[in-house]
Amino acid sequence: MKKYIIQYKPFLIFLLKFFLSYVFLTVLYQFYLNSFDDSLLEVDSITKIVGVQTQQTIEFFQYNSHLEPHPKQNSMMLFVEEKFVARVVEGCNAISVIILFIAFVIAFKGNWKKTVLFISVGSVLIYLLNVIRIALIAIALYQYPQHEHLLHGVIFPLFIYGVVFLLWVVWVNKFSVYAIQKKD
Template identity: 30%
Template sequence: MNWLKSQVGQFVLKVIGIYFCWYLIYELWLLPEGSLDAWLTTNIVSVSAGILDYLNYDFFAYERLIGIDETAGIYLADGCSGIAAIGLFIGFVVAYPGEWSSRIAFIFFGVGIIYLVNVARIVTLAITQAYWPKMFGITHDYSTTAIFYMVIFVLWMIWANYGSVDSSQQQVAVNN
């Protein structure tokens, strides 16, 4: 039980508590209500369509559906918005020590990166469905998901190594 009193134990307990609260808020209120997921997924489809257009693909996009050529397209369900992953990322950053001003700035930066990675994920899935349909399931379930969570891990590591150090500690490090 001593590990619960350690910095690592306190961090783990904070992450679990924050994520549990986020999960309850998301699962019991935001997801059933649906407007946040609907807005975000249609926005992701719109931006992904812009990228496919820029890359000269013959695509279609309507609300939560996007595809290339004559494919059935992919439908972005509520879980595809990335909101749960954003909650996980925010939980890591909030649970780890640091100045609140830099923490909030990093949260906005990280959420932007996660959003862009999710857009790239949807573009990749649309292209995979059109040209390598047998690989779609693997790409959806494993490849893009693994990359998505690796980005969240890298962002958290950046925060843990650089963002969490307050200015007084940085000044001491510079003077030594």
């Protein structure tokens, strides 16, 4: 058993760092979410900001759009051209995706300055692309409501997770300790 632990030590350290950073960030995020009262249908601040920025992005694409609080759920109703197209819920704000991204980068260590910079730039990129993604989903649902499952369930999740995967590939191959060792 000791032989395998020694042999797979780098992988085990990666898993431990990933798991601990993921759990730590998720617990912090959960504390944040718990500060909002579900019984009052409160929507967390980050989700509200994402909703407003999505609405503004839709208007940038020359469609009328507005948000209304959902009367029965802690979410916001998103309208395009006065047609209700989607609910903006906590899961739409990409924070859980950003947490996953950060945990991977931390686990696949690199120079601390590059790590902080890459996490910052990558998180902002994921956030911005997510707002654009939601706006495009809303416009697509307005134009093609019959394709809701394909748009919301397949194409657009593939887009956001594809971006995260590409960021991970860039991190591992260009900035991590592994990439630096590979150059030598």
